[in-house]
Amino acid sequence: DAGVTQSPTHLIKTRGQHVTLRCSPISGHKSVSWYQQVLGQGPQFIFQYYEKEERGRGNFPDRFSARQFPNYSSELNVNALLLGDSALYLCASSPTGGVRSYTFGSGTRLTVV
C-alpha cells in the first residue's frame, strides 16, 4: 500500500513568490494535517483538514492557506514567501482526524532565496 506521498520533494523559490505543496493521504484516510519543521526544531502544527473542512489551525499568518479535495488530497499554499518560510513541510494523514493513527509523509524541502 502506498503511504502518504508529498510533492515536490524539493523546491527553491524567491522571496515574494507563491508556492503550492501537495499531499496525497493513505487510501481510506479522510484527514490531512500540515506541519512546518524549521532546521534544528521540532515540527509546528499549521492546519488540520477533515472531510474537506478546516478543523484546526496553528499560529501561522494568513499567508498560509490550505484546502482538501473530494479525493481527500490536500494542498498547502504560502503567499509572499519570506526567507523564514524555508523549512521542511510535513503532511500527515489519519482515518478520522484523531492522532492515534497519524502517518507522516517524507516532506517537501522548501528553500526561499
Next chain:
Amino acid sequence: AQTVTQSQPEMSVQEAETVTLSCTYDTSENNYYLFWYKQPPSRQMILVIRQEAYKQQNATENRFSVNFQKAAKSFSLKISDSQLGDTAMYFCAFMPYSGGGADGLTFGKGTHLIIQP
C-alpha cells in the same frame, strides 16, 4: 498552550547499550496523549511509542519503553539493546484529548541519538 521540553540536544551510546531520552511537558489538560517519534535522515516521522495519560501502565513496544510520571509531567523513552538503525532524531510530542486532534501535535526540539558501532 502546551510546551514540550527535551533537554538533551544530542546523545551517543555504544551499540547494544541502553539509553534513556528525557522529555518534560507543561499542560493544564488532564487527558492527553504523549508520543515519541523517530526521524531518520529519510525525514519521515515514524511513531515509536504512544501513551494515553489516563493509563497508569507504561507503554512498551519491543525494545522501546517509556517511564510516564504524570504528576511530574515527565515522559522518558528507554531504548534497550540499541542498534545502529536507531540512530536518528527523536521527538517527544503532546496532543490534548479534547479537540479530537484538531489542535495538532506539539513537539519538542528533539534529541539527536547516535549509536556507535
